Amino acid sequence: TTVQAMAKNTENNILWPDKYGWIPLHEAAYYGQDQCVGVLLGAQPSMINKCDLKGQTALILAVYREKVACVEMLLEKGADPDVANKDRETPLYKACESGNAEIVVMLLNHGAVVNKHCIQGCTALQEAVSRNNVEICEILVQAGAKLSPTNMYGIAPLFTAAQSGHKETLRFLIKHGADINSEASDGATALYEAAKNGHKDIVELLLSQDADANKAGNKGLLPLHIAAQRGADSIVSLLIKVTSKFRVNRSGVSPLHLAAECNRDAVVEVLIEAGYDVNAMLSDDRSMMYEDHRSTTLYFAVANGNVEATTMLLEAGAIPNLDTFNPLLVALRQGSIELVTLLVEHGANVNAYVPTHPTSFPATLIFGMKYLSMLKYLMDNGCDALSCFSCTYGSGPHPPHQETSERDDLRYNTNTCRSTGEPVQFCEIISTRWAGPIIDVLLNYVGHVKLCSRLTEHLDSLKDWEVIKEKATQSRPLMQLCRLEIRQQVGIHRLRCIKKLPLPPRLIKYLNHDERNQENVL
Structure with a gap:
């Protein structure tokens, strides 16, 4: 009654907006007052598509608030279902955002365009996929939604499903023929993104559908690389079986490098067991990305002070003298006697130099x-x-x-x-x-x-x-000179195992410079 009186009173102009650009119709739609919507439109039908300062019509507000009766009233009164807000989000897009299938059907029945893009390039289908709403996806596809539209980042709905770990919508898209190996603007595939985000079940599903594990992104990294970097050892195990070592070598970086750099010890172990080369070197261009020009996986492990990874790599045959700046120097600078001992025992050069600083x-x-x-x-x-x-x-x-x-x-x-x-x-x-x-x-x-x-x-x-x-x-002293001569004759490599040599215990102590026992020798 109040609204009717206000509509009839010419002094109360129902088209006057407030500071947000809202008119009474916006208020009525937002709060779900469908009868008030009818009265207002009866008095001023021309205001049905009027926008507020954010470009929102009464229909968009009703859809956003899931006020079904108001949506129905507005559509029946002739509201345009394709008028978008300033972000170019249509009522259909907002309905998919809220996940209301009833409103989606209502909008489509009133002629809503299904493939319109928002300001970021996403369609209603992309939004439904991001919400993992299979029901709405089915409605949209039946209405003619394209399966593989891309947003401003080159991301298609299937990529979104894999990235978000939405298995149900991913199955739906694959079933309807979406390209499983489509790439985003940065060259990443759905498989790469699933591996990156640790979605093992998605990786399994994609691989079961013959997703290509040997497609590299713009940075040259394969899904195996990113899984190793993120520490997803179970995903690494899956990808090892389908990843070409030739493609890995072409990338200029081993997944072992990335695992060691990020202290992913479980992944290091899995890769070693799978036969990945513990002495693989970074390509020159990748090595140049580091100030110290590091090249080996071992260097990464030592630089991180990671004793466990260093041990695994050395026991698997890592050579400690391949880098320009010897890993032993790194361990010494850290003051880690545990790492120093490990490296020396596995043949690190105790007389290492730095070529760039003689x-x-x-x-x-x-x-x-x-x-x-x-x-x-x-x-x-x-x-x-x-x-x-x-x-x-x-x-x-x-x-x-x-x-x-x-x-x-x-x-x-x-x-x-x-x-x-x-x-x-x-x-x-x-x-x-x-x-x-x-x-x-x-x-x-x-x-x-x-x-x-x-x-x-x-x-x-x-x-x-x-x-x-x-x-x-x-x-x-003569004893000192004799000690030096014996050590030289025995040789450094044998001295490291001196306790195993057939020598008297007191002589072994003396050769080891054990000064506490020197008097007994003398």
């Missing part, structure tokens, strides 16, 4: 001398201590020394390299603060040496280090 001594010492126990371990396993005492300046003046204030700052700095291009020497990078203990350890692994003026200067800086200086300047 030194006159092994680069392993740069990081190893942060911890005396680590330094001693390197020496025990054949690291070249003698090179630390070889100095081109000898007893003459040295270039200015850049002192480090903290032990953790004892690291290889590219600024240390001289403009002459000559290799950096040990005495140029050692800190005065820690020189004594480091030199003391090194002296146990060399014969007669002569300290340069810089090392002498370091030892002179602290009275307690006088004994270390004397140790260097005096003739080395």
Whole structure:
């Protein structure tokens, strides 16, 4: 009655919008007042398709709120079922969004266009698929909905179903002939997206329908790659059976690389058992993506401090000396004695250098001398201590020394390299603060040496280090020289298994520089 009176009163113009652009018709439709809708339209039929500031008609509002009676009233009064909002979403699209099959049928019966695209390029079918509503999908297809329209990202409904893990709508689309190997704008397939999102049942369904596991995206990655990266070991197991190793090799990156990089240990194990090459190298262009130009799976595992993955890779035959920057250097820089031990025991080069930053001594010492126990371990396993005492300046003046204030700052700095291009020497990078203990350890692994003026200067800086200086300047004991000779004759590889050699226990202890037992030997 009130609305009727308002409609008759010319002073109350029912076409006047509020600050949102709503007129009374919008209010009535939004709140489901179908009788009020009828009265208002009886008074002013021309306002039926009037839009608010968001481009919404009364019909769109009624559909969005699932007010069936209002939708029916508006359609019967001549509302246009294809007037879209500012996002180009039609009433049919909004009905699919809310999942109301009754309203979908009603709109289609009143001539709604089924294949219109919203501002992002999606159709009503795409929206129904994203809601996993098979009933509405069937209604739309019967009304002529195209199975494979793509949105602005090149994504088709089947891709959406796989991406979202909607098995029911995926089955429906496959049954009606949707292209199972269609690609999005980035080259990804439905199988790739299902693997990426961990939908094992979707992967199984797609593979059962002969989905191509060897289609790579624009970045060159296969579904197996992304599954390995995401840690979906069960999906990896499925994809291994249908993925060509030739295609994997062409990609320039092994799924092992990606699994190790993301600490997916279970996937690393599955791939190793499947025979994937633990020594596969990144292609040059992919290696260049990393500042350190890493190449091997082992490097990724060590860089992450992942002991379990490192162990699996080494036991499977990973070679620890293939990268430009040796993984042993990474483990030493991390201070991980567990990783260092693993690598050395599997043949890592304790005398590794960095080709891009030449030194006159092994680069392993740069990081190893942060911890005396680590330094001693390197020496025990054949690291070249003698090179630390070889100095081109000898007893003459040295270039200015850049002192480090903290032990953790004892690291290889590219600024240390001289403009002459000559290799950096040990005495140029050692800190005065820690020189004594480091030199003391090194002296146990060399014969007669002569300290340069810089090392002498370091030892002179602290009275307690006088004994270390004397140790260097005096003739080395015969027992020390014998130890060095025996170690050289036995060889580094055999020394690593020295406990298995047919030698007296006291001699083994002496060869291992076990100073606590040295008196017993003497």
